[in-house]
Amino acid sequence: MKNVKVLGSGCAKCHATVDLVKQAAADLGVAIELEKVEDMAAIVGYGVMSTPAVVVDGKVVHAGGVPDKAKIAGWLA
């Protein structure tokens, strides 16, 4: 099971990203472990400077905006 983390401290775009990831996982029928990381020190620890960012299995795959659905599907597949 893939571990997906959405990094971002409570901005509207971060919520949108979480929802999109959930939806993409449901559409694909894959089970994922979804976490929201809001702690600033943890976010910076990933080397991310613009939120929302997405981390899949410990690797930063996206930063600085709401990712589009096709991209998310690519990470989860």
Added chain:
Amino acid sequence: MNEADSRLARWLLGLAIIVPAWVLIYGHLTEFADAMISLFGLTRENRLGEAVHFFFYDTPKVLLLLTAVVFAMGIIHTFVSPERTRAVLSGRRLGLGNVLAASLGIVTPFCSCSAVPLFIGFLSAGVPLGVTFSFLISAPMVNEVALALLFGMFGWKVAVLYLFLGLLVAIVAGMVIGHLKMEPHLEDWVRAIQAGSAAPVDHASMPWAERFAAGWAHVKEIVGKVWPYVLAGIALGAGIHGYVPEDFMASFMGRDVWWAVPAAVALGVPMYSNAAGIIPVVEALIGKGAALGTVLAFMMSVIALSAPEMIILRKALKPRLIATFAGVVATGILIVGYVFNAVL
């Protein structure tokens, strides 16, 4: 033809139609506004007609300019990521570093909601505090929305002047903060942090179709967000334009009123608006005799010294550093206001 090529072809075809259409419409705005008021049975002889004309002239003009500039900036953003900017600024010394930081602040994608991770990301990668501040001041203040609106409403001279003075404030304020050696006034957890150096997104190989798509996404995001402010601002501006007597503003926002500039800056701090809402009002005020320097100082203060951004930054900065930041930037804006009023 593969899929990527056909997507690019569609973008190019679309642009080949839209760009000339844009130019054509932009060249006939006065005719459009004239047609609109005669449709309502009004003439520019009376106040209502003048106000309505102002509204129908400025609204399409501002929205057209905004769309074009924001689209272009969305494409530029695909070339300049914060990670790349950080790599350029890392290890730079005060001086040249501040100039670079302020300039990159214009083109680097920035949202005040990620001001803190960006701030810390810069510091931990060896960007000096003063240089980081130059970036942080310039990024929100000298933005494409402000420049597009200033260009549309006051012409290119005022837009260029705003660009240079905004950069100057950001550069000098950053250098002052750098020389004050404020590092101990960062919050402790910030100084302890070791940022990861993962470079997540590589935009270098992005195909052009995706860059155009990013430009369009930027338009939907920015123009979609600011258009109600633009309309409200222009409507208010139209009201002022039609109904407030000439030279009404000269008495308390004119250039001879020495306290007008500090009052404008102080008034701007608690206000939180974006350039889109404030500039149409500014145009109308100037039309009624307000001095340009006073009004620009007000605008810079509203955009660069917003209370919400300070609250976000408070997570990483101790109060003395926040106060220094606000004080230095406010002083810079004051000087800009006075210089503008004296020169123009």
